[in-house]
Amino acid sequence: MEPLRDEVVHASALTKTFAGTNAVDGIDLSIRRGEVFGFLGPNGAGKTSTMRMIACMSPRSSGDLLVRGLDPTFAGPEIRAGIGLVPQEDALDSEMSVFDNLVIYGRYFGLARREVRARAQVLLEFAQLADRASTKVDHLSGGMRRRLAIARSLISRPELVILDEPTTGLDPQARHLVWDRLFQLRSEGVTLIITTHYMDEAEQLCDRLVVMDRGRIVGEGTPRELIASTVPREVVELRLNPGATPALLVALKDHVERVEQLADRICCYGEDGDAILEAVIATGIHPLSSLVRRATLEDVFLALTGRQLIE
Amino acid sequence: MIAILRALPMGPTVTLSWRRSAHVIERNVMNYRRNWFYLVSGFFEPLFYLLAVGAGVGRLVGTVQTSGHSVSYAAFVAPGLLASAAMNGAIFDATYNFFFKLKVERTYEAMLATPLSVMDVAIGELGWTLVRGMLYAGGFLAIMAVFGDCHSYDAMLCLPAAMLITLAFAAIGLALTSYMSQWQHLGTVALAVLPLFLFSGTFYGLDAYPGWLQEVVRCSPLYQGVALLRALALGHLSALLLIHVLYLVLLILFGLFVVSRRLARVLTP
Amino acid sequence: MTTAPPRGFFAPASSTAPPRRRWRLALSFWLLQYRRTWRGSILSTFVLPTLYLASLGIGLGGLVTQHLGNHAALLGSTSYLRFVAPGVLCASAMQIGINEGSWPVMGAIRWQRTYHAQLATPLRIVEVLDGHLLWITIKIGASCATFVAIAAAFGAQPSVKAILEVLVATVLGMAFATPMVALSAHVKNDAAFSTLNRLVIVPLFLFSGTFFPVSELPRPLRVLARLTPLENGVALCRSLALGAGFSVGQLWPLLYLVALVIVGHHLARRSLTARLVQ
Numbered sequence: 055m056e057p058l059r060d061e062v063v064h065a066s067a068l069t070k071t072f073a074g075t076n077a078v079d080g081i082d083l084s085i086r087r088g089e090v091f092g093f094l095g096p097n098g099a100g101k102t103s104t105m106r107m108i109a110c111m112s113p114r115s116s117g118d119l120l121v122r123g124l125d126p127t128f129a130g131p132e133i134r135a136g137i138g139l140v141p142q143e144d145a146l147d148s149e150m151s152v153f154d155n156l157v158i159y160g161r162y163f164g165l166a167r168r169e170v171r172a173r174a175q176v177l178l179e180f181a182q183l184a185d186r187a188s189t190k191v192d193h194l195s196g197g198m199r200r201r202l203a204i205a206r207s208l209i210s211r212p213e214l215v216i217l218d219e220p221t222t223g224l225d226p227q228a229r230h231l232v233w234d235r236l237f238q239l240r241s242e243g244v245t246l247i248i249t250t251h252y253m254d255e256a257e258q259l260c261d262r263l264v265v266m267d268r269g270r271i272v273g274e275g276t277p278r279e280l281i282a283s284t285v286p287r288e289v290v291e292l293r294l295n296p297g298a299t300p301a302l303l304v305a306l307k308d309h310v311e312r313v314e315q316l317a318d319r320i321c322c323y324g325e326d327g328d329a330i331l332e333a334v335i336a337t338g339i340h341p342l343s344s345l346v347r348r349a350t351l352e353d354v355f356l357a358l359t360g361r362q363l364i365e
Numbered sequence: 366m367i368a369i370l371r372a373l374p375m376g377p378t379v380t381l382s383w384r385r386s387a388h389v390i391e392r393n394v395m396n397y398r399r400n401w402f403y404l405v406s407g408f409f410e411p412l413f414y415l416l417a418v419g420a421g422v423g424r425l426v427g428t429v430q431t432s433g434h435s436v437s438y439a440a441f442v443a444p445g446l447l448a449s450a451a452m453n454g455a456i457f458d459a460t461y462n463f464f465f466k467l468k469v470e471r472t473y474e475a476m477l478a479t480p481l482s483v484m485d486v487a488i489g490e491l492g493w494t495l496v497r498g499m500l501y502a503g504g505f506l507a508i509m510a511v512f513g514d515c516h517s518y519d520a521m522l523c524l525p526a527a528m529l530i531t532l533a534f535a536a537i538g539l540a541l542t543s544y545m546s547q548w549q550h551l552g553t554v555a556l557a558v559l560p561l562f563l564f565s566g567t568f569y570g571l572d573a574y575p576g577w578l579q580e581v582v583r584c585s586p587l588y589q590g591v592a593l594l595r596a597l598a599l600g601h602l603s604a605l606l607l608i609h610v611l612y613l614v615l616l617i618l619f620g621l622f623v624v625s626r627r628l629a630r631v632l633t634p
Numbered sequence: 635m636t637t638a639p640p641r642g643f644f645a646p647a648s649s650t651a652p653p654r655r656r657w658r659l660a661l662s663f664w665l666l667q668y669r670r671t672w673r674g675s676i677l678s679t680f681v682l683p684t685l686y687l688a689s690l691g692i693g694l695g696g697l698v699t700q701h702l703g704n705h706a707a708l709l710g711s712t713s714y715l716r717f718v719a720p721g722v723l724c725a726s727a728m729q730i731g732i733n734e735g736s737w738p739v740m741g742a743i744r745w746q747r748t749y750h751a752q753l754a755t756p757l758r759i760v761e762v763l764d765g766h767l768l769w770i771t772i773k774i775g776a777s778c779a780t781f782v783a784i785a786a787a788f789g790a791q792p793s794v795k796a797i798l799e800v801l802v803a804t805v806l807g808m809a810f811a812t813p814m815v816a817l818s819a820h821v822k823n824d825a826a827f828s829t830l831n832r833l834v835i836v837p838l839f840l841f842s843g844t845f846f847p848v849s850e851l852p853r854p855l856r857v858l859a860r861l862t863p864l865e866n867g868v869a870l871c872r873s874l875a876l877g878a879g880f881s882v883g884q885l886w887p888l889l890y891l892v893a894l895v896i897v898g899h900h901l902a903r904r905s906l907t908a909r910l911v912q
Binding site for chain 1: 385392398420470478480482509
């Protein structure tokens with residue numbers, strides 16, 4: 055793969071080895087300017103290791119990597135000067151005020167004090183933290199901390215912002231506020247890289263995404279492409295009395311394309327969900343509950359890795 | 366110095382910029398702006414020791430002999446306490462605070478996501494202990510002068526010498542802390558510092574020890590500092606003092622080498 | 635999947651009377667915890683005071699002996715080692731009391747939330763408090779006893795009555811531990827501990843007759859020093875170490891220290907209640 059002109063990240067056969075095991079196992083990536091690119095996968099899939107290599111915070115073990123057209127091995131500071139990172143655990147200065155956190159971070163980029171202060175003011179508004187400017191970070195809620203971490207990553211006008219699980223642990227309201235801000239960034243041409251293990255988040259935010267499992271990329275494309283190419287259109291979820299499952303599976307064999315047995319329910323995949331449900335009722339086995347829905351990324355993930363995303 | 370630092374075998378990825386390091390110092394200054402009282406209170410502890418040991422215990426001891434001269438106990442013990450204060454001022458920042466920022470707050474992870482490099486962080490943290498140490502040592506030296514414990518203008522050299530001690534203990538403290546993984550490990554710091562404080566010739570000369578023990582104590586970094594400061598404060602200058610200086614400089618470089626290697630390994634695996 | 639518990643396993647117990655002597659249950663937590671952490675604390679509670687004794691008693695003592703032929707300044711002690719040993723004993727009892735009353739208490743409230751866990755059981759606040767205080771008492775007592783034994787090995791303890799010193803030093807330690815618990819429950823920030831240590835504890839440690847007689851202090855400071863709990867403990871321990879006969883006068887400092895423990899306990903109870911049961 056040759057790097058393209060509008061590529062912000064270009065990787066081929068990128069590998070990261072920790073103590074003999076490949077956390078990232080020869081992946082190819084091409085992330086273009088202005089897009090929102092997602093890494094989807096369970097814990098330990100290699101998402102964070104990949105992000106850290108892209109952010110020039112971890113040297114690669116082998117393969118090629120260009121970020122902003124430069125090689126991280128030799129141009130770490132130059133590359134990082136154009137990247138904003140929102141790490142999983144925020145890494146804010148908890149003893150300092152909200153405002154000071156922004157200011158000192160901007161200073162790390164060598165920005166002038168006056169410029170940083172002016173920008174920090176605007177970012178506080180953007181993150182809905184203006185009334186908290188002098189609060190110690192210690193006293194912020196989880197959602198506020200995350201918004202501050204995002205605001206902090208924007209202090210240096212980065213062209214690429216990397217967010218590691220931006221909404222993990224947040225309540226639904228706080229998540230939507232974060233999503234809204236990320237859309238705003240995208241509309242101004244900022245390239246975003248996001249890791250997540252929430253399917254709805256990936257579907258909502260990402261232009262393109264890769265599904266990672268055990269260090270490898272197992273699926274790639276837009277959310278729609280991924281769903282269309284990997285799983286049938288509809289799903290019937292059934293909860294059954296213990297013991298009823300085997301008989302039902304035999305009876306349904308001709309009506310469904312695929313069946314996944316989960317701990318508390320079974321999922322039957324096919325082009326027409328209602329038809330499947332009718333077939334279930336015709337067997338005379340009555341499920342405790344049933345639900346017909348469209349296939350989602352969750353189902354893609356289940357099909358690609360044989361596992362549920364959040365266990 | 367820059368040449369030496371750049372020449373440390375760190376691999377191609379490590380860069381150093383004094384300007385970027387300065388931002389690490391700036392962060393610490395901002396952090397302490399809210400806790401300025403805590404910062405200032407650190408100045409009083411060595412002062413209390415000077416009064417209690419110099420004046421109080423001094424009444425019980427009278428005068429002592431050092432390098433063939435007879436001096437008051439207060440004048441004898443003050444440079445020793447200054448050296449200990451230089452050590453203590455550095456060690457807390459370089460161990461507890463460093464551990465907190467490294468393992469708990471992940472401050473350095475945030476820093477390394479910016480143009481700052483591992484070497485910038487290590488040099489910046491050392492620089493901060495230097496700023497803080499200068500504050501304490503300068504104040505202490507001024508009070509020594511007021512009490513008449515400085516016997517010549519050479520005593521002004523105590524300030525740079527105390528900075529060397531601060532840097533040496535900061536560098537070693539950072540290096541050791543970078544190997545620690547639990548809070549409990551920090552308990553060993555007090556365990557190392559107190560024997561140094563008590564047995565490195567701060568309170569009495571080496572002749573209190575049997576011959577072989579004298580040689581052991583001579584190897585202690587704090588003894589090197591105490592001997593240097595005592596000679597400078599009492600005006601007993603000689604070329605041999607350069608050996609103490611060399612010892613401390615080597616300690617600084619060694620600590621810096623270890624800590625930047627460890628930080629690179631821990632933070633950018 | 636693991637096997638399911640047998641039927642009836644979750645059936646509610648028929649009798650749920652609260653256990654008796656509940657402070658013992660709180661104490662057992664700290665004993666259990668100590669099984670994991672004793673190594674670190676052995677070193678700091680026993681080794682550090684011993685180092686003080688060796689450095690000051692023997693090293694500095696040599697200089698004092700050279701200067702003071704008549705021992706007049708040492709309040710009857712026949713050597714600086716014998717003079718300083720009760721001082722170091724009491725100072726370290728104070729230090730342990732302060733330490734045990736600060737970080738572990740703040741931890742039990744804010745970090746490990748041990749107190750919250752205990753209060754979710756039949757334990758009441760005063761039982762949680764007494765269990766912890768008893769543990770601190772045991773810790774201070776044990777380390778004082780060891781210190782006195784070590785001091786005896788150094789030749790600093792000429793009298794058997796000196797064993798009473800352990801008792802006095804332990805009460806002294808608790809006189810600091812109890813108000814410290816009250817303070818720890820009250821403060822928001824652990825930076826308060828460092829400031830308190832530098833501005834209050836260190837001066838107490840240095841000027842309470844521990845390393846030189848308070849009679850060497852200028853008069854106003856001397857009066858102030860005589861009022862401190864540490865000076866009272868040191869003076870009492872020193873007279874016990876000398877093996878002088880009992881006198882009623884020796885009871886006053888002890889009563890003073892006991893009174894401080896009672897007041898401290900009251901404050902600690904109030905402060906913990908305010909913090910934990912809002």
